[in-house]
Amino acid sequence: MNKAKKGRAKVALSKPSEGASGLTGLWRLRRPVIDPAKCTKCHLCWLYCPEGAIARGADGAVWMIYEYCKGCGVCSEVCPSKSISLVKEG
Amino acid sequence: MITLKDLPVEEYYLPGNAACSGCASALSIRIALKILGPKIIVVIPACCASVIQGYYPKSPSKVPIMNTAFAATAATASGIVAGLEVKGRKGIAVMGWAGDGGTADIGIQALSGAAERNEDFIYICYDNEAYMNTGTQSSSATPRGAKTTTAVMGKGERKKDVPEIMIAHDIPYVATACAAYPLDFAEKVSKAMRLKGLKYIHLLSPCPPGWRFPTEKMVEVGKAAVMTGAWILYEWEGGKYTLTGPSKGLIDKARRRPLKEYLAMQGRFSKIPEAEVEALQRDVDSKWEAMKKRLGA
Amino acid sequence: MIIATGNHAVSYGVRAARAEVIAAYPITPQTQIIEKLAELIQSGEMRAKYIRVESEHSAMSACIGAEACGARTFTATSSHGLAYMSEMVFWAGMGRFPIVMAVVNRTLAPPWSIWNEHTDMLALRDSGWIMMMCESAQEAHDTTVMAYRIAEDERVLQPVMFGLDAFSLSHTAENLELIDQEAADGFLPPLDPERLPVYMDPDNPVTFGNLLGPDKMMEFRHLIKEAFGRAKGVIEEAAKGLSKATGREQHGLIEDYRSSDAEVVILAMGASSGDCKDAVDILRDEGIKAGMVRVKTIRPFPGDEIAASVRRAKAVAIVDRDYSYGFGGIIGREAASYLSKKPLNYIAGIGGRDITVEDFRKIAEDALASAERGEPGIEKWWGMRGLEG
Numbered sequence: 001m002n003k004a005k006k007g008r009a010k011v012a013l014s015k016p017s018e019g020a021s022g023l024t025g026l027w028r029l030r031r032p033v034i035d036p037a038k039c040t041k042c043h044l045c046w047l048y049c050p051e052g053a054i055a056r057g058a059d060g061a062v063w064m065i066y067e068y069c070k071g072c073g074v075c076s077e078v079c080p081s082k083s084i085s086l087v088k089e090g
Numbered sequence: 091m092i093t094l095k096d097l098p099v100e101e102y103y104l105p106g107n108a109a110c111s112g113c114a115s116a117l118s119i120r121i122a123l124k125i126l127g128p129k130i131i132v133v134i135p136a137c138c139a140s141v142i143q144g145y146y147p148k149s150p151s152k153v154p155i156m157n158t159a160f161a162a163t164a165a166t167a168s169g170i171v172a173g174l175e176v177k178g179r180k181g182i183a184v185m186g187w188a189g190d191g192g193t194a195d196i197g198i199q200a201l202s203g204a205a206e207r208n209e210d211f212i213y214i215c216y217d218n219e220a221y222m223n224t225g226t227q228s229s230s231a232t233p234r235g236a237k238t239t240t241a242v243m244g245k246g247e248r249k250k251d252v253p254e255i256m257i258a259h260d261i262p263y264v265a266t267a268c269a270a271y272p273l274d275f276a277e278k279v280s281k282a283m284r285l286k287g288l289k290y291i292h293l294l295s296p297c298p299p300g301w302r303f304p305t306e307k308m309v310e311v312g313k314a315a316v317m318t319g320a321w322i323l324y325e326w327e328g329g330k331y332t333l334t335g336p337s338k339g340l341i342d343k344a345r346r347r348p349l350k351e352y353l354a355m356q357g358r359f360s361k362i363p364e365a366e367v368e369a370l371q372r373d374v375d376s377k378w379e380a381m382k383k384r385l386g387a
Numbered sequence: 388m389i390i391a392t393g394n395h396a397v398s399y400g401v402r403a404a405r406a407e408v409i410a411a412y413p414i415t416p417q418t419q420i421i422e423k424l425a426e427l428i429q430s431g432e433m434r435a436k437y438i439r440v441e442s443e444h445s446a447m448s449a450c451i452g453a454e455a456c457g458a459r460t461f462t463a464t465s466s467h468g469l470a471y472m473s474e475m476v477f478w479a480g481m482g483r484f485p486i487v488m489a490v491v492n493r494t495l496a497p498p499w500s501i502w503n504e505h506t507d508m509l510a511l512r513d514s515g516w517i518m519m520m521c522e523s524a525q526e527a528h529d530t531t532v533m534a535y536r537i538a539e540d541e542r543v544l545q546p547v548m549f550g551l552d553a554f555s556l557s558h559t560a561e562n563l564e565l566i567d568q569e570a571a572d573g574f575l576p577p578l579d580p581e582r583l584p585v586y587m588d589p590d591n592p593v594t595f596g597n598l599l600g601p602d603k604m605m606e607f608r609h610l611i612k613e614a615f616g617r618a619k620g621v622i623e624e625a626a627k628g629l630s631k632a633t634g635r636e637q638h639g640l641i642e643d644y645r646s647s648d649a650e651v652v653i654l655a656m657g658a659s660s661g662d663c664k665d666a667v668d669i670l671r672d673e674g675i676k677a678g679m680v681r682v683k684t685i686r687p688f689p690g691d692e693i694a695a696s697v698r699r700a701k702a703v704a705i706v707d708r709d710y711s712y713g714f715g716g717i718i719g720r721e722a723a724s725y726l727s728k729k730p731l732n733y734i735a736g737i738g739g740r741d742i743t744v745e746d747f748r749k750i751a752e753d754a755l756a757s758a759e760r761g762e763p764g765i766e767k768w769w770g771m772r773g774l775e776g
Contacts, residue, residue, distance in 0.1 A: 010544060010584035011483050012146045012607050014594040019106030020148035027111060047094050047272055048309055050109060050117035052101040068105035072112035072298075073306025086306070131587045133452070141598065149594030154587045156455055157596030158448060159474055165445030169410060169452025169460075170587065172436040176407040177457045177580075182589060200448070203441030 019068060024051070028071030030086040032064060038083035045075035045084060092125075092276045102127035107150035109142040112305030114269035114295040114312065115216040116142060119187060121272045122214060125279045127153050130183040131174075133167045135197060136160040137189030138223045139216070161196045163188045164204035167211045183283060184211035190231035191221045193292075194252050205259035208287040212279070215252065215290075216269075218297035226300045233320075234373065235366050236301075236358045244362060248373065253292045257326050262287040265325035265334075268294040270312025274323060274335040281325075294321045302357025311355050319346040319374050322381060331384045341382060349374050391563040393556035393658075396524040397463065397489045398423035399563070400531025402433050403571040406461040406487070410438040410449035414468040415501050416557045417491045421463055443468040447475035447486075454484040455587045455595070457580035459535065462486065465553065466493035466507045473511060479546045480515025482596070483584040483611065485538035486546040487531065492520075492657065493553040494738050502739020503553035505657065505709040509685065509717045511548075515611055517618055518686040519549040522642075522660045524561040527551050529629060529637055532566055536575050536625045541582050542617040552658035552708075553739065559658075566633055574632040615687045622684055640689035642681040643696050645671065649678025651755045652697045654705040654730070656682040656718060659742045663706070666747030677751050682718060690725030702758035703730035704750050706742065706769075710734055715766050729764025731757055737768075746770060 014020075034045075041060040053069040056062050076084040102123035109116035115138055123130070132155045134140050140157055143149050158166040163186040170184050188197055193215040201213065220238050221227040228238040230250035237244050256264045262285045267275040275293060282289035296311040298304065303311055315321040316336050323337040333341070340346045349371045353359040362370075391399065397420050401409070409428070411421040427433040438453075440446045443464050450460040464472060469490055479486050490508045494500035505520070512518055517537060521527040527549070534547040551557050580586050585595045599607065619640060626639035644664050646652050651670075655663040660681045670677035680696045682689065697703045703726060707716025714720055719732030731754045736742045750769060757765070 010610060011595070012599050012603065013585070014143070014146045014149035014597050016104065016152040016592055016594075017106075017148035017150070018104045020104065020150040021106060021108040021144040024106045024108075043094055047097070047121075048117065050111075050113050050120070050308070051105045051107070052103060052120050053105040056099050065105055070111035071305075072308070073304070074112055074117075074308050077306045078309050128592075129589045131456075131589065140596075143594055143597040146597060146599045146603065149597055151594055152592055154589055154592045155594040155597070156452065156585075156587055157594070158451070159478055161444060162448035162475065165410075165440060165442075165448035166452040168438055168440070168445075169408065169449030169454075170456055171452075172408045172410070172438050172449065173453035173456030173458035173460075176434075176436050176453075179456065199441060200445050203445055206441070207439065 023067050025067045025069050028069060028089045030071050030073065031066065031089050032069065032071065032073065032075050032084045033087050034062065034064065035083045035085070038081050040081050042080060044078050044080065048074050048078045050074060092273055092280060094273065097124045097276065102152045104150040104152065107142050108144040110299055112298045112308045114297065114308055115139060115218065117272065118216055118269045118275065118293055118295060121276055122279050123153060125276050126183055126185060126283065129181055130185055131156060131170055133158055133163050133170065133184070133186045135163040135188050135192040136223070137192050138218065139187055139189065141223060160192055162200060163192055163197050164200040164213060168204050168207065168209045171210050186211060186213040188215055189223065190215060190217040190219060191229045194230045194250050202259065205256060205261050205288050208261060210286050212282050212289045212291070214293060216293045216295040218295045218300055220300055222297050222300045235362050235370055253290070256290040261290060263289040263325065263327050265291045266321065266323055267291055268312045268316055268321055268323060269296060270309045270316065271323065271335050278325060300358070303355055307355065314347065314352040314355060317347045318349045318352040319378055320349055320352050322377065331381070333385070341378065343375060343378065389563050389565065390560050391524055392419060392558050392560050393524045393527045393551045394419035394491070394558065395423050396528035396563050397531050397551070398427065399565055400528040401461050402427055403566045403568060404532045404535045404575055405459065406435055407458040408436050408438065408450065408453035408460045409462065410440050410446045410453070410460070411462045412440055412443045412446050412464070412468060414465045416493060416553045417463045417465045420489055443472035444475055447472045447479060450486045451475065451479055451482065451484050454486055455585045457578065457583065457586060459578045460486050461488070463489040463491070465491040466495055469507050469511065470495065476511050476516065477514045481611070483544050484546055485544055487534040487538055488546065488548040489531070490548050490550045491553050491557045492550045500738050501553060503555055503708070504737055504739060505550065508548065508550045509709050512686050515545060516686065517543070517545055517547040519547070519684050520656045520682065521549055521551050521556065522658060522681065524556065524559070524563050525635070527556065528563055528566065529633060529635065532571055532575055533625050533629050533637065536628070537618070537621055539578055540621045543614050543621050544582065544584055545611065545614050545618065550657065556658040564635065570632040574628055618687050619689070638683045640684045641692050641696065642683055644679040644681065646678030646680050646696050648676060649700050650676040651702040651704065651751045652678045652680055652700040653747060653751055654680050654682060654693065654703065654718060654722060657708065659708065659736065662742065662744045663747045665744045666751065669744070669748055670751055675751070688721055690722060693722050694725040697726065702754040703728065704733055704754035705730045706733045706735055706750060708736035708742070710737060719766070723764065731764050732766040733769045734766060735769040740770065
């Protein structure tokens with residue numbers, strides 16, 4: 001029940017937001033790129049992404065949310081089929 | 091046992107937050123909220139998790155967060171539990187999510203009080219083994235030998251064993267976890283929430299900038315902590331200890347990787363003298379001996 | 388009509404106010420407040436949850452948590468407990484949680500002292516709490532209920548603390564007329580969670596308290612300033628409303644006692660005000676036009692109201708049972724900024740020393756004599772005895 005809370009701006013209350021700290025993808029020095037041919041859709045990258053910047057579709061496909069991916073490279077390390085390579089950004 | 095497929099796709103902690111690249115705490119709150127959300131109120135004290143939320147008017151959290159003062163996590167959570175109860179607001183879980191400073195040091199009084207009263211909430215300490223939010227000063231959870239800004243030659247004192255302290259309070263459930271084993275963590279969170287009273291999970295949270303290792307190695311470092319035996323995965327319930335995950339197979343010292351492999355991965359242990367490494371290895375071994383006794387093995 | 392101590396009068400007030408969560412830690416001389424409340428809850432007479440917290444800091448933290456879930460909360464403390472709690476007192480004030488707290492005013496250590504002094508509570512006057520001080524057990528009882536009415540008012544939404552002097556009020560048994568529960572319920576409706584600034588609700592998730600930069604902080608703090616601006620009116624309104632509900636005169640910001648035509652006015656606060664009134668009566672009988680203004684509310688500071696009450700007086704004697712080292716008596720200095728003529732500031736009762744009727748009488752005479760000599764307002768530590776002997 002999400003009623004609009006009128007007149008509640010009495011203190012600073014923050015609302016849920018993607019990109020709460022902006023387009024954190026801009027932090028990246030290298031970007032993870034999935035090779036769809038090698039990807040087995042095990043979803044370990046999705047599990048381990050600290051950001052939640054890997055999306056997982058109903059058909060099992062995974063893709064990077066590059067607006068927010070910080071390029072930490074954890075996905076690349078945990079991928080059992082070595083499908084994710086880290087490519088230098090810019 | 092929770093598998094990857096059991097975890098909901100929905101994110102309750104949204105991307106584009108202020109966490110450092112490769113943050114184990116951010117990973118772990120993501121996982122915890124998949125188990126606990128969305129009917130939950132989270133209490134967060136001053137710590138990395140408070141600044142990870144970023145600035146007003148935005149927050150990455152799709153569940154309500156009550157930020158509170160450094161020492162106050164467990165007391166604020168106790169108040170929330172009481173408030174929900176007297177107002178008849180049922181079915182809302184309460185979680186305290188605090189760093190090692192706010193748990194083992196400044197927050198330990200409130201945590202002990204809540205444990206003694208057996209307040210009905212889950213308390214998860216994400217332990218990055220120093221005051222990381224303020225720039226890597228030592229906490230009582232910093233392990234012996236680790237360099238911090240206030241122990242530039244490496245900390246002399248041993249790490250405070252908070253899970254054992256919580257066990258001494260005889261609360262319904264105590265467990266250790268590691269960010270590198272999210273499904274083991276998820277299982278423990280899920281199990282804890284089926285119990286009434288105070289549940290405590292101590293989660294090792296490898297920190298790339300603070301422990302000084304490349305961000306992509308975050309999971310590898312966490313795994314090494316467990317595989318060398320430096321960090322033991324276990325749960326305690328009603329007087330009984332049970333090893334979980336890979337720790338189950340590590341009672342035999344021969345199965346444990348040498349500690350120096352774990353230390354070598356982290357800049358905070360750089361140039362650590364050989365004699366110190368041996369002393370730390372002996373510490374790990376005696377911890378396992380003590381655990382063996384508790385297991386009756 | 389019953390006989391009750393100031394402390395128990397507060398407990399009965401909390402019962403009448405139907406507080407729902409009480410989190411408190413014992414400290415002399417507050418203990419009877421929370422013991423009585425624990426008894427009322429455990430006997431089932433009060434439907435509330437008592438959190439036996441392990442420190443005052445946790446008491447306030449728990450009240451904040453409970454209030455954020457829609458519960459009406461209460462705590463009580465004194466002196467060192469308040470000092471230890473102070474971080475969270477600011478949190479409650481700046482976070483706008485309408486908590487009510489009783490403070491039994493006691494000297495701060497070291498050395499240890501259990502006796503009455505007001506510095507403990509006054510030291511927190513910058514924390515965004517409405518702050519009041521009671522004279523009698525009756526007033527402590529009535530103010531408890533009034534405090535919730537003020538705190539939870541849509542126009543205010545700030546926490547309220549009120550003081551009672553250690554031992555001379557907290558432990559002094561006086562006549563007490565309990566507020567009729569129906570009258571209390573009529574005066575103080577249940578807390579409406581819709582009006583709470585902070586309300587934790589998974590169906591409408593918000594994050595409270597995350598970082599707020601310099602770009603917006605002033606504006607949010609200004610909202611609190613505005614609330615305090617409206618608070619004076621709300622306090623007077625609440626006092627009138629409670630007067631009607633109880634049939635007893637209630638005071639809001641100040642109490643005037645024979646001050647309108649007084650040549651010398653004493654400003655006093657707390658339990659000694661009763662003795663001050665006696666002194667005023669004695670002086671009047673002797674032909675001296677004395678009067679008293681009792682400071683009931685300290686925040687928002689009733690400077691204009693005090694100034695109006697004393698504007699015709701030749702001499703104003705402000706008695707402070709407190710001190711701000713390096714500055715002066717706190718009420719004395721705060722009031723002085725509103726008065727056209729410099730008041731005399733008498734520092735008395737520090738560490739719990741008695742201020743007797745005779746003391747008040749002599750203070751009034753001293754003040755008049757000073758005024759007649761054309762002396763500017765000075766500070767006098769009253770009744771000093773010297774350290775020898």
